[in-house]
Amino acid sequence: MKLSDIRKEYTIKSLDFNDVSFDPFHQFKVWLDEAIDSEVPEVNAMCLSTLGLNGFPNGRIVLLKEMDHGFVFFTNYESEKGQEIEANPKASLTFFWPELERQVRVMGQIEKVSEQESDIYFHSRPKNSQIGAWTSPQSKVIADRSELNLRMEKMEERFSIEPITRPPHWGGFRLLPFKIEFWQGRPSRLHDRICYEKQEGGKWEISRLAP
Template identity: 50%
Template sequence: MKINLAGIRQEYTKGGLRESELPDNPLLLFDRWLQEAIDAKVNEPTAVIVSTVSADGKPSTRTVLLKGLSDGKFIFYTNYDSRKGKQLAHNPFISLSFVWHELERQVHIEGKATKVSPKESDEYFRQRPYKSRIGARISPQSQPIANRMQLMRRFVQEAARWVGREAERPENWGGYAVTPTRIEFWQGRPNRLHDRFLYTLEPKGNWEISRLAP
């Protein structure tokens, strides 16, 4: 490799995170950080890296979009027959990572995923753009396909079926709600002396806060 990867460095100077400023509930801090990411117009502020584990203990990651934060749970939507859906059916424990490079911030979340109710999935599905609904109906997510033309042909055929009608949510598509048990906030600082604060959910429901070494 001709690129000198070892020489690529960036100094983090955008800000800090003080323990005195931390709320008792990490969801309050996450909500503030997410709003600041949106206000700063960072690229894809709701993009979240989702990690699951297969039946044989092998991890896999992919990026989805956060679509809700309700009752302390992080919500995203996907095909239940996808790779992540099958892995979550076997092992519901999951991790989520938000990376906002423009703000030199990261949030890492661990918890347990459960399916949202069909009613909630229906409500969100109806809000999606029409073409996104058609795409969800015809895509065998994570499965091999012969070529892009095959996918486009299925899209056109399915769109024709629903002309003048509201495309219904397929049963194998819906939401997951992730209940967090561990949330880490990372703020870049100069000299790699980053601020890292970990919230850990205790049995009584309160959150313990600790500072981690960078």
């Protein structure tokens, strides 16, 4: 089959002003809960897009770990994405839940979470994941897998005799949105798009966008 022949008609749901909350965080929580109830695989996976140091957009899948007044994820601060965020703390997130024919796009500024927040999440992780945070020089060139395995063995030996602490180069980021768009697939490619944009004073303005 040719790629140009692939077709899917979206028919499950619709989205209108009467269907959404005035608060985009509440609306996101409603959709997230529905995705969880529908057993969408990797329901908290999101594409994080940053501006590369070379000026090109750069995207990768990360996991949403908390949602409060922003969207929180954790990573190695010295990684490629960490360096990009340090240089330009603006990014976008894209969630795609195909089982519900839904997509959510988020744009905003990024800040580091507090050290306390990073500590709490780090110590909630499985021990192997904690050791992995110490092991990987994320995004750096390595000779082969054996180099990584050797680093892992050294870290396992180290932390067999001392408590595991959070690496100083590892922690959380919070994306503070100024724009959130909810997309619901509809027939004939006439999809529903409801967009929230933050105004001065913190109020959210809601509008419908053409598909």
